[in-house]
Amino acid sequence: MNKQSARPARGAPAKERRRHSLVNLIGVLLLIAAGVLVALLFFMNSPQLQAWYGEYTHRLEALEDYVLGLPGRELIALAVLLLYIVKSLVPFVPISVMCFITGAVLPMTMSFAMNFTGLVILVSSRYWIGRLRGGGRTRKVLGRSPSIRVFLENDNRSKPWLLFLFRLTPYFPVNSVSQIYGSMRFDFADYALISLLGFLPKLISYTILGHNTFQPLSIPFIVPLIIIFALSGISVLGINAATGKKTKP
Secondary structure: OOHHHHOOOOOHHHHHHHHHHHHHHHHHHHHHHHHHHHHHHHHOOOHHHHHHHHHHHHHHHHHHHHHHOOOOHHHHHHHHHHHHHHHOOOOOOOHHHHHHHHHHHOOHHHHHHHHHHHHHHHHHHHHHHHHHHOOOOHHHHHHOOHHHHHHHHHOHHHHHHHHHHHHHOOOOOHHHHHHHHHHOOOOHHHHHHHHHHHHHHHHHHHHHHHHOOOOOOOHHHHHHHHHHHHHHHHHHHHHHHHHHHHOOO
């Protein structure tokens, strides 16, 4: 390797600081969104809001009746599992969307079972791809953040709880994180358990959200949103603070 290529880019520290500032802003905005929804809970019974909401109630009820009357729910459940399998190879539909859709069209218990099973398939298959083939191009995704790359490569103690934060936040792609941990040969049992625990709050929240999608001003709809925004904001700020402190000169 020549000396010129080994030197860090001149603007790297400044670029990293800007990235940290932007990620902090994202985390704060997510927490603000959670706060706004908490405030909304206190105004849900206001006459003005209820009057506005009442104009759309009958349309939502008609749409709900149509969706719940759709035939072939078993086929829908099978299609969801197939989507999870395809997603492990081609990340084209976010997990949040699939959880939301199944929650809207399937009974709650069945929807949760399908999403949990699909999630197990997704995180397991991508892990073993990384175990067998290495990180590949997915390293470039996390490599955009030098601090996180250093954290993963040099501090084995941080990897379990960092994985948990990765799973809590929507900031990092599911497949990329899974393949990276597989390429690092992180213990599969620990990886699977931590991944599922990290995903569980979002999986439950998105499923409940989809189940109550036709009642957007109800507590069962708003509370999962608050949980999603709050957990995402906290995890984004947590990862940013930890990696920034770790790699600070």
